[in-house]
Amino acid sequence: MTTESGSTSEEIDWRSDASSSEMSRRDRLEELYQQTIYEPAVVAWSDSRTRLGISILSVYLLMALVEILGLWRNPSTSQADRLLTPFQNMQYPLGTTQSGVDLLALIIDSTPFILLMVLAGGVWATGIAVVVGTVSGYKGGVIDTVITSFSDFFMAIPGLPLVIILALTFSPENPIFLGMILTINYWAGLGRSIRSQVLSIREASYVEASRAMGTSTPRIILKDVLPNIMPYVMVNFVFAARYTIFASVGLYLIGVLPYTGQNWGVTLNNAYNNGGLITMQAFHWLLVPIVAIVGLAFGLILVSQGMDRIFNPRVRTRLTGESESVETESDTSSTGMM
Amino acid sequence: MNYYLKRTARIPATILAVVTLTFGLIRLLPGGPFTQLRIELIRQGVPVEQVNARIEALQNIRPDAPLYVQYFDYLAGVAQLDLGRSISLDQPVIEVIARALPWTVFIVVVSTVLMFVGGVLLGAIQAYWEGSRFDKTFSGVSILLTSIPYYIFAVVFVFFLAFQYRLFPTGDAFARGLDATLNLEYILSVLHHAALPILAFTIGGIGSTALNMRGNSIQVLGEEYVEVARLRGLSDSRIATRYVAKNAILPMYTGLLLMIGFRLGGTVVLEEIFSYPGLGYYLISGVEANDYPLMMGCFLVITTTLVVAVYIADLTYGLIDPRISVGDSNDY
Numbered sequence: 062m063t064t065e066s067g068s069t070s071e072e073i074d075w076r077s078d079a080s081s082s083e084m085s086r087r088d089r090l091e092e093l094y095q096q097t098i099y100e101p102a103v104v105a106w107s108d109s110r111t112r113l114g115i116s117i118l119s120v121y122l123l124m125a126l127v128e129i130l131g132l133w134r135n136p137s138t139s140q141a142d143r144l145l146t147p148f149q150n151m152q153y154p155l156g157t158t159q160s161g162v163d164l165l166a167l168i169i170d171s172t173p174f175i176l177l178m179v180l181a182g183g184v185w186a187t188g189i190a191v192v193v194g195t196v197s198g199y200k201g202g203v204i205d206t207v208i209t210s211f212s213d214f215f216m217a218i219p220g221l222p223l224v225i226i227l228a229l230t231f232s233p234e235n236p237i238f239l240g241m242i243l244t245i246n247y248w249a250g251l252g253r254s255i256r257s258q259v260l261s262i263r264e265a266s267y268v269e270a271s272r273a274m275g276t277s278t279p280r281i282i283l284k285d286v287l288p289n290i291m292p293y294v295m296v297n298f299v300f301a302a303r304y305t306i307f308a309s310v311g312l313y314l315i316g317v318l319p320y321t322g323q324n325w326g327v328t329l330n331n332a333y334n335n336g337g338l339i340t341m342q343a344f345h346w347l348l349v350p351i352v353a354i355v356g357l358a359f360g361l362i363l364v365s366q367g368m369d370r371i372f373n374p375r376v377r378t379r380l381t382g383e384s385e386s387v388e389t390e391s392d393t394s395s396t397g398m399m
Numbered sequence: 400m401n402y403y404l405k406r407t408a409r410i411p412a413t414i415l416a417v418v419t420l421t422f423g424l425i426r427l428l429p430g431g432p433f434t435q436l437r438i439e440l441i442r443q444g445v446p447v448e449q450v451n452a453r454i455e456a457l458q459n460i461r462p463d464a465p466l467y468v469q470y471f472d473y474l475a476g477v478a479q480l481d482l483g484r485s486i487s488l489d490q491p492v493i494e495v496i497a498r499a500l501p502w503t504v505f506i507v508v509v510s511t512v513l514m515f516v517g518g519v520l521l522g523a524i525q526a527y528w529e530g531s532r533f534d535k536t537f538s539g540v541s542i543l544l545t546s547i548p549y550y551i552f553a554v555v556f557v558f559f560l561a562f563q564y565r566l567f568p569t570g571d572a573f574a575r576g577l578d579a580t581l582n583l584e585y586i587l588s589v590l591h592h593a594a595l596p597i598l599a600f601t602i603g604g605i606g607s608t609a610l611n612m613r614g615n616s617i618q619v620l621g622e623e624y625v626e627v628a629r630l631r632g633l634s635d636s637r638i639a640t641r642y643v644a645k646n647a648i649l650p651m652y653t654g655l656l657l658m659i660g661f662r663l664g665g666t667v668v669l670e671e672i673f674s675y676p677g678l679g680y681y682l683i684s685g686v687e688a689n690d691y692p693l694m695m696g697c698f699l700v701i702t703t704t705l706v707v708a709v710y711i712a713d714l715t716y717g718l719i720d721p722r723i724s725v726g727d728s729n730d731y
Contacts, residue, residue, distance in 0.1 A: 210409075216657070217413045217706045218420070219664035222682055222698050226424055229686065250657040304661075307548040311668040314550060317686055333554065339562055347558070351551055358546035366542065 111367025117360030124172040136166040136323060147345050156345045159335050164328075164349045171324035174236045175306065175357070181240030182247075182305030187298045189248035194255025195282050195290070199263050209256070215249035221308060225317045234321040243308045244301060251297055255290060262289050292368070299365035303358045310354050325350040403714065410710055415474075417702045421695045422473050426466075439486060439689065482699065483692035487684065492696035495681055500700060502572050503666050503677035506593060510600035511662055515655065517601070518608020519648060523639075525609065526616030526647075537609065544606025549665060553599040553672045560595060567595050570674030596673045600662070611654070615647035622646075656712045663705050678704075 106112060127133050134140070138160045141150070145157040147164075155164040197208035224243055233239040262268060268285045276284075312318045313326025316334075320327050332346040440450050464472070476482070482492035521541075525534040561569045568574070573588040619625060620643060628638050667679035674680065678697045685694030 213409070214413060214416055216660060217702060217709065218417065219660055219701050219705050221664035221667045222679070222701050223664075225667065225682070225686060226694070226698060230424065250660070254654075303546070311548060311550050311665075314554075315668055315671040315683060317683065329554075341563070344558070347554065351554075355547050355551070358548075359543065362542055362546050 108367040110363045114360045114363030114365075114367060117356060118364065121172060121176060121357055121360070124169045125176055128169050128173055133169050134163065134166050136162045136170050138162055140166075144342055144346070146342075147349070155349050158328075158331065158346050159343065164346065167323050167328050168325065168349060168353050171322075171328075174324050175309075178236040178240040178243075178309060179302045179305050179357070181237040182244040183240075183298045183302035185241045186244035186247040186251065186301040186304075187294055190251035190255055190297070191287075191290075191294055193248060193252035195259050195286055197252070198256035198259030199278065199282055199286060205256075209253075212249040212252050215246040216253070218246055220246055221312065224308065224312065228312070228318050232319045234319055239309065239318070240305055243305050243312075247301055247304060251301070255293070258290050258293060259286055262286050295368050296365045299361045299368075302361055306354060306357060310350075325353050329354075406710065406713060410706055413706050414703055417699065417706075418474060418477050419470075421699050422470055425691060425695055477699070482696035485685070485690055485693040485696075487688035487690040487693065492692050495693065496678065496696055496700050499676055499678045499681050499697075500704070502593075502675060503663070503670070503679065503701075504704065506596050506600065506669070506675070506677065507659070507662050507666060509593070510597045511604075511655075511659065513597070513601045514604035514608055515651075518605045519612050519644075519651075521605070522609040522612025522614075523616055523644060523647070525613045526620065527639075529613075529617055534613075538613070541606035541610045544603065545610065547603060549600050549603035550668045550672055552602050553596070553669055556595045556599055557672060568592050572676050592675070596669055596675050600665070600669055604658070604662075608651070611651050612647060615650055616643055619643050619646045652712075652716055656709050656716075659708045659712065660705050663701055663708070666701075 141153050141157045141161050141163055143157060143159055143161045145153055147156040148154060149156065153163045153165065155168065157163055158167070193208055193212060197205040220243075223245060227233075227242050227245065231238075231242065233242045263286070268281060271281050271285055309318065310326040310329060313320075313324070314330050314333060316330055318326070329347065329350040332343065332350070335343070437450055441447065480493050482496070484490070485492050485495055488495060521537060525537055528534055556567075557569060561567045568591065572592050573579070573585060574592075577585050577588055579585065625638060625642050628642050666677055667682055669675070670677045670680040671683050678701050682694055682697035682701070685691070685697060
């Protein structure tokens with residue numbers, strides 16, 4: 062408070078500034094890379110579930126790439142013999158539909174659409190849930206009451222029926238918009254459980270310490286609360302993504318979402334309605350989109366299981382050793398002072 | 400006690416909000432239900448000057464009245480359980496719903512209970528023998544199960560068990576020509592028709608429930624109070640039920656509330672695949688036939704069922720976990 066102490070702290074700041082500008086810009090970048098990319102990657106890769114999951118997901122990314130670059134023929138009717146079974150003719154490795162459409166082309170054709178939709182649904186649902194959950198859990202009081210009753214109302218509406226009616230109203234054809242519609246009230250439940258986690262975190266001693274030091278609320282939420290719920294959020298991002306794909310395919314299957322052309326759900330619906338259900342000859346037509354859907358969900362879930370490792374501090378420190386903990390300690394103390 | 404009062408008071412408030420929402424959605428729908436209805440009625444040969452009167456009879460809404468009057472008319476209708484008249488079935492909507500609701504509740508309740516009990520038992524066994532071959536195998540199976548949506552099981556069951564081997568029926572809630580009286584034949588027929596939907600809806604959920612239970616149990620097993628209980632020489636069964644199971648199930652019970660919501664919504668797809676005459680089935684047939692009163696009636700009743708189900712679950716949660724009865728909103 063006195064001028065003297067003020068000047069000394071300035072002096073310290075000035076000194077550390079000078080030393081850091083001289084040597085550390087590249088070091089810092091290096092360190093950032095080490096901490097945020099290299100080490101998590103090593104930890105993640107050490108888990109066989111993540112390895113398998115990432116491999117599966119890369120197949121889907123590859124398919125999306127193939128579609129974007131136009132490396133595989135586009136699906137069209139009568140491009141091959143009807144109802145070829147998989148691996149019968151290696152030109153059409155997954156077989157064909159009743160109207161002679163290459164099934165592999167169908168699957169590849171809609172991969173970018175599905176991936177965009179899944180990403181949009183996951184980001185939208187978890188994003189809102191995190192904002193709603195942390196704010197209502199941390200702020201409490203009137204804000205909490207308002208947010209909680211609001212999300213209670215949305216929890217009281219069953220998702221799929223609401224989506225069906227919204228789909229009638231808006232005919233969502235854009236994958237991003239569709240992903241958001243599908244998870245229109247998914248955030249409510251997730252927000253509630255994030256809120257209850259934040260409630261216990263805000264009582265933790267280090268958060269109380271930050272509060273006592275007069276750190277601003279957004280800063281506490283960002284620096285102290287969020288890192289603690291990140292593993293939970295990441296796992297739930299995967300669940301939201303899975304929900305998006307399950308819901309979309311289910312609704313396409315029963316024919317209540319507007320078709321914009323073929324995608325896995327529409328293919329399933331066509332197979333289901335045109336004999337895929339009755340005869341064994343058409344069963345592969347039903348099976349191929351099913352494998353595509355289940356594979357994507359399986360890959361996502363495997364990665365989320367492995368992700369646990371990255372966020373679990375015990376596993377991380379074992380890898381990086383002691384110096385890591387010392388550094389973070391000095392880091393947090395400096396941010397606390399500022 | 401205050402908590403229960405507050406919680407009970409929230410039910411009518413929520414239902415009012417949902418009714419308002421359905422009203423708003425009816426007004427929002429493309430072309431408007433009145434346009435649809437008009438076209439429909441004129442196509443049926445109703446004279447143009449009578450159309451408005453017919454719409455009023457069908458939907459409880461006077462198309463030429465101001466919006467707020469329509470809203471209050473709609474509210475008054477719903478309060479008297481008058482949800483209008485189904486266009487495609489030519490019956491009062493409430494009658495259709497009264498027939499459909501029990502089947503939906505039956506499927507959801509039975510499959511959710513089976514899923515919960517099965518998942519909890521499996522998860523507990525896995526946690527107890529953590530790292531064993533059973534644990535590893537079943538963890539893998541669980542992960543795989545959680546990546547398969549329930550309607551895939553439904554489609555595959557319908558394909559093999561209903562169409563290929565003809566072991567199960569492909570529609571209706573019980574065999575045609577049977578009276579709905581409580582005799583053995585009727586009950587067996589109901590179970591026969593409900594078996595596949597229930598099975599498909601249960602299998603999908605067992606994996607994630609087991610994974611949850613396993614995780615929670617392992618965490619609880621590492622807690623100090625379990626260690627203390629062991630040192631005190633309490634019997635294994637007492638530790639397993641009073642200490643581990645109870646504390647591992649509690650967090651899942653809150654998840655169950657959400658689960659009911661998703662499962663009630665999920666019946667839409669399930670009932671459509673099995674042609675099982677529940678609320679979801681009629682919702683879809685209302686959508687397909689542009690039958691707005693039926694569609695909105697089903698939506699409203701599915702939502703009300705969910706509100707009541709969550710309410711019941713909430714109250715029982717208070718009975719199980721004494722901490723919660725102090726008040727859900729620990730105001731800080």
